[in-house]
Amino acid sequence: MSKKMSIRDLREEEVMWSGNPACQGCAGSIVGRLIFKALGRNSARVEVASCAPGFMNIRVPSFFGPAFEGGAAFATGLARGYKVIGREDITVAALIGDGGTVDIGFQGLSGAAERNENVFWFTYDNEAYMNTGGQRSSATPEHANTTTTPVAQYSRGKTSDKKNVPMIMALHNVPYVATASVAYPEDLTAKIVYGKGIKGFRYMHIFSPCPTGWGTDPKDTIKIARLSVESGLWPLYEITEGHKMRLTYKPRELKPVSEPLKMQGRFRHLKDEELSVIQEQTTENWQRLLEMDGKTIF
Numbered sequence: 001m002s003k004k005m006s007i008r009d010l011r012e013e014e015v016m017w018s019g020n021p022a023c024q025g026c027a028g029s030i031v032g033r034l035i036f037k038a039l040g041r042n043s044a045r046v047e048v049a050s051c052a053p054g055f056m057n058i059r060v061p062s063f064f065g066p067a068f069e070g071g072a073a074f075a076t077g078l079a080r081g082y083k084v085i086g087r088e089d090i091t092v093a094a095l096i097g098d099g100g101t102v103d104i105g106f107q108g109l110s111g112a113a114e115r116n117e118n119v120f121w122f123t124y125d126n127e128a129y130m131n132t133g134g135q136r137s138s139a140t141p142e143h144a145n146t147t148t149t150p151v152a153q154y155s156r157g158k159t160s161d162k163k164n165v166p167m168i169m170a171l172h173n174v175p176y177v178a179t180a181s182v183a184y185p186e187d188l189t190a191k192i193v194y195g196k197g198i199k200g201f202r203y204m205h206i207f208s209p210c211p212t213g214w215g216t217d218p219k220d221t222i223k224i225a226r227l228s229v230e231s232g233l234w235p236l237y238e239i240t241e242g243h244k245m246r247l248t249y250k251p252r253e254l255k256p257v258s259e260p261l262k263m264q265g266r267f268r269h270l271k272d273e274e275l276s277v278i279q280e281q282t283t284e285n286w287q288r289l290l291e292m293d294g295k296t297i298f
């Protein structure tokens with residue numbers, strides 16, 4: 001990132017109205033507020049069905065709510081329309097849940113990235129379809145207890161791994177891909193400001209705890225998000241020019257994954273041996289990322 005920005009540099013003007021109807025401790029609403037504080041009002045919001053249209057009482061002049069699967073196609077048309085009328089100064093910002101990104105919206109998203117449409121896509125990842133009752137998505141981590149992967153006598157929660165969508169998006173060779181976390185607002189903001197200055201398809205994937213779906217205490221949202229980064233479960237990095245990878249935060253020593261996981265009701269059932277496997281996988285993944293840091297991803 002060329003331009004370092006502090007959370008203190010954010011515009012004074014508040015973009016979110018009070019009386020927010022989000023659940024207590026909702027990370028998604030904090031993320032939405034930070035995004036539009038960083039992007040400014042000269043933006044067009046695109047949001048498909050999710051919690052976002054409910055909690056995003058944001059003062060941005062244009063709001064569009066296309067069908068669940070159509071976020072990327074709609075954002076494409078909007079960006080091209082703005083180009084035709086000479087308004088490429090407007091940032092087309094898609095704020096989409098993990099379901100609308102990694103599952104149902106993925107075909108259109110992949111197409112828009114491949115065509116390098118002038119769209120900034122933000123995934124707020126609460127790791128399930130929360131607006132409709134907490135069903136698993138392909139962003140749900142293994143073993144999580146969700147309403148469609150319930151833990152019971154013969155079930156240990158979700159049976160497959162979380163899909164690594166930031167890396168999949170990077171392999172589309174788009175100009176900018178970044179991960180971020182609600183617990184690191186300065187890192188998140190600096191990445192948005194940097195991405196805003198780039199033309200073409202930009203993708204940001206933001207870790208966003210959901211107390212209602214995760215069975216966590218609303219006051220612990222930021223703590224869980226921070227521990228997830230510090231334990232290597234949610235690494236913070238960016239990939240510029242299609243291939244240059246850089247970790248934007250490197251904890252000196254990783255904390256045990258049990259610290260954030262034990263705070264979450266959806267992982268309450270985890271046995272020590274299951275925790276050890278998650279620990280091993282996380283350490284290996286972190287080692288791989290450290291090897292990639294400062295290099296090209298392919």
Ligand SMILES: Cc1ncc(C[n+]2csc(CCOP(=O)(O)OP(=O)(O)O)c2C)c(N)n1
Binds near residue numbers: 099131132
């Ligand atoms: C085609 C279609 N299928 C299903 C739905 C019902 N639906 C509305 S919101 C939603 C969940 C969205 O999940 P996600 O994208 O993860 O966002 P979150 O609710 O977690 O904020 C679903 C399944 C819909 N609106 N349209």
